[in-house]
Amino acid sequence: MRSSPVPLPAALSELAFLGDRLSTHRAVRDHHSQSESHIRSRSPDAVAFPETTAEVAQIARICSRHALPMIGWGAGTSLEGHALAVQGGLTLNFSRMNKLLAVHPEDRIAIVQPGITREALNTELRATGLFFPVDPGANASLGGMAMTRASGTTAVRYGTMRHNVLGFEVVLADGQILRTGSTAPKSASGYDLTALLVGSEGTLGLVTELTLRLQGQPEAVSAALCAFPTIAAAVDCVTLTIQMGLPMARIEFLDTEAVAACAAWSGQALTPAPHLLVEFHGSPESVAEQATRFGEMARDHGCAGFHWAKAQEDRTRLWKMRHQAYPAILARRPGATALVTDVCVPISALAQAVEETRADIAASGIPGPILGHVGDGNFHAILLVQPEDAAEQAIAKQLSDRMAARALRLGGTITGEHGIGLGKLGHMAAEHGAAWAVMGAIKRALDPQGLLNPGKLVPQ
């Protein structure tokens, strides 16, 4: 990997073809050294705002020649510091490559540039009757979502980015432009480079185009909020629902603390108890049938009643509340920053994992509401710490480390959807063993100089 000092001025003069779309202003560089999480880094040496694949390829050729690191930047919503230029170099901000290039409604496919955000894409798709289902909550860019293998509230029904990216156009470290995948629904043709790139966190190439699988807007949608007497009752209800094969579109868990934060932030009156937020998609008949079957299971687990949200505006309010859980929880402790944890376990181990985590956080003295996409076995504790309190920071780090170790012990993974970035690098050896070195070998094969997002994902 790269160790010599960066010969910046020569590279910069070659990058001058970008005009005012190359910046070395301190404010611009500093903006690209921050993320939504607790993780900070040094600034990149410069920031480029490319507009075309050809420009990205030219940038890569120049950076490659000068051994300058290249770091892709989408919407800056990473929670693990993926897009931070820890070794300096050039950050490529894709916000000007944000177009919906084509929609093929008959094949339910969209071709997009990497900088388009999830919300912008779905707004543009509205008239087609189709939507892109992956919903990580944050208004992330599609390129960033692909690179972190994002998922979120709807993955239990529609899959993660792994299932919803059909192909890429990608620029390699040396400036070569590749295409992966096809627009056919499936293929058995060669190594699945598309799947290898999804979740590769910008360490193998710079994505310049994505082919996405779309879904038809469901004919009928119904959502509900239901309170449970205990965490165990709520989680056991989720487990049974999944095991029964009910095709939930969403099934989200919030513990009592998370519910209290959402209630205070949104001004909605909510029972101070663990809650599930659920949504059903389908024909009117199948939505009604699913709701009935889920209702029976929920009542069996002590749910006293449902707040239904059938009208679009009620559902929008419900999911807005869920998506604002992060600021709502942050607001519970003024001045605090959050360490957002992220683990995923087999559904059979979910109740144990959540309850042990709950007890561990309670014993730590740090506030840490728990919520998550429990239909996938995926949950988060949002640990609130004072930024200047080193002792609290250390306690939060230990809690997060224990969650990761617990997830592995239970047959799970150290990250369900937030990715590795800087925050989880220390757990890669524990999860992958010898397979981590194989990831390193693949990285060296595709990026022998180690210039693409250095310091991330593979053994350093």
Next chain:
Amino acid sequence: MRSSPVPLPAALSELAFLGDRLSTHRAVRDHHSQSESHIRSRSPDAVAFPETTAEVAQIARICSRHALPMIGWGAGTSLEGHALAVQGGLTLNFSRMNKLLAVHPEDRIAIVQPGITREALNTELRATGLFFPVDPGANASLGGMAMTRASGTTAVRYGTMRHNVLGFEVVLADGQILRTGSTAPKSASGYDLTALLVGSEGTLGLVTELTLRLQGQPEAVSAALCAFPTIAAAVDCVTLTIQMGLPMARIEFLDTEAVAACAAWSGQALTPAPHLLVEFHGSPESVAEQATRFGEMARDHGCAGFHWAKAQEDRTRLWKMRHQAYPAILARRPGATALVTDVCVPISALAQAVEETRADIAASGIPGPILGHVGDGNFHAILLVQPEDAAEQAIAKQLSDRMAARALRLGGTITGEHGIGLGKLGHMAAEHGAAWAVMGAIKRALDPQGLLNPGKLVPQ
């Protein structure tokens, strides 16, 4: 890649630890030089029948030291010659590693050895209420199915092997044992080595264990057979069904020639016309609803009536007939062998692809019934040629090449499910361009001596 002669005797003496599970008998070696298709090869130099992962690792260390090729062999049902030892070496026959190691019903997961066949697995699972959905027709081994990224009749509902393998234990060329994936429903942890291995055709490692996603047996199942006036009507009906988002469990197409062959072979009376075979899975209510909606669309496309198969024994007879289409079609031309083609296109291009193929075959003078998993845009022509007729062989090869080129022109892929093997290697550059070289770089990174299934998949 390997070019020096194989120093066999020394390697064989080290492999003697396998006892009578190492064979150099001509009959055994010759058995492993044949496949179900028209492709033939030289024989391997020896065949091993390992029983444990440790044995596979020891074999790999020995072969690696002696630069002896290693070729995995499952059930021998490949249609593209994947498992043929084109450069000699050692074939590892996994038929003794055929156990269902564990079932976790609460997580809908099974852990299996690679040699277990699809039918054996589902027989063993019967009491659990779960099943493994991927159904390529042939009673293939799960290891082979993973390595070719197999799919088949149910992929339209349950996905291909890409979606149904959660993890592997795999032995690398140098004998290292890796684990990939986890038992969690999803993960964002590092490169997706599981997805990279699925479809890698034994060129990156020898799979010794698979973690599989299972499905719950549907509460209700209903299947039907329906005749259409024309190919276009049948295929247009499929396209509309998929575009409407009807969750078909199976939707299979057979053209008139394929129907005639199946009728003759099974003794069932069938209308001499293009047919769709469909199946619905779900609750009794949703199956009834799906059947009604599909029925309306089928009638709109000229389907005169349905033959329903609601009872298990009727459905078994229906799908047995479909699964025996291959021998049924072979029997139409005594003495002939088959070149089984396999392409996949976007659903919007399906009617054009099938009709152009039909016309091309009709003009060639060679019999070639068409059938396929059209819900995925995937179809096959089974080209019947006399094995000694070089002119016919050439015509069939040209038809197959034109199908592949047509699929690429329409945004599709040269293989939907049969894989590359030897038959499609010549089309890899056309489909993947520069990305094919990247596959080669990954291969060299993981298998620098080029010992794992040499002569396959990557640029030679």
